[in-house]
């Protein structure tokens with residue numbers, strides 16, 4: 001059983017390079033920028049989020065640019081710590097959010113996959129299996145054995161996708177751009193992704209694509225300006241957005 005629970009979840013990003021004084025005028029206009037206790041200018045990325053996601057729910061995070069969707073995904077993945085409130089995730093997490101997250105740019109694809117396997121507590125034999133599986137699925141060929149800082153963006157996606165989908169998580173967190181690889185790769189990736197989504201207890205995907213919501217999700221959380229403005233069955237939320 002997997003579970004995600006958030007209560008009063010808040011997250012701010014400080015802008016170290018902005019002087020508080022120069023922003024005063026703008027602060028009067030926009031409620032999202034403010035100064036914190038140390039007089040730093042901060043942007044409120046997430047404000048007072050309350051929700052509970054249980055096994056069987058496939059949740060789309062929808063809303064305009066800057067709404068807070070990716071920030072929420074990263075907070076669920078443990079990349080960001082909330083400044084206030086609480087977030088609890090039960091179940092092993094698989095994150096398809098940032099390609100390079102947790103990877104060492106100076107190590108090869110093979111080395112990065114091995115490190116990830118060891119980090120996950122796999123045995124030597126299981127690591128070898130994981131490496132073979134990722135090498136085959138990513139189709140990187142010789143590039144699997146060169147440092148990943150030399151990869152093109154598409155190669156990075158192939159490696160990250162192959163690695164993230166080689167291990168079945170209970171809680172799958174995903175940014176939609178992972179669905180936007182090159183056509184030949186995505187045709188192959190679709191089937192694997194469907195299996196991964198089907199095997200996960202919970203899916204949370206940030207997307208602008210209503211077809212993605214219809215295809216994969218049974219619930220949608222609509223965000224705007226860092227707050228939740230609607231939360232309910234996917235079809236209802238889409239209808240409220242005129243989709």
Ligand SMILES: Nc1ncnc2c1ncn2[C@@H]1O[C@H](COP(=O)(O)OP(=O)(O)OP(=O)(O)O)[C@@H](O)[C@H]1O
Nearest residue numbers: 013043044045063064065066067068069070071072
């Ligand atoms: N690393 C960061 N440093 C400072 N501000 C950030 C950072 N990441 C996000 N923000 C700010 O937090 C807010 C939410 O951004 P976020 O990327 O979560 O939005 P989003 O809904 O995913 O947008 P999009 O649909 O464009 O991907 C925005 O105002 C953004 O400028």
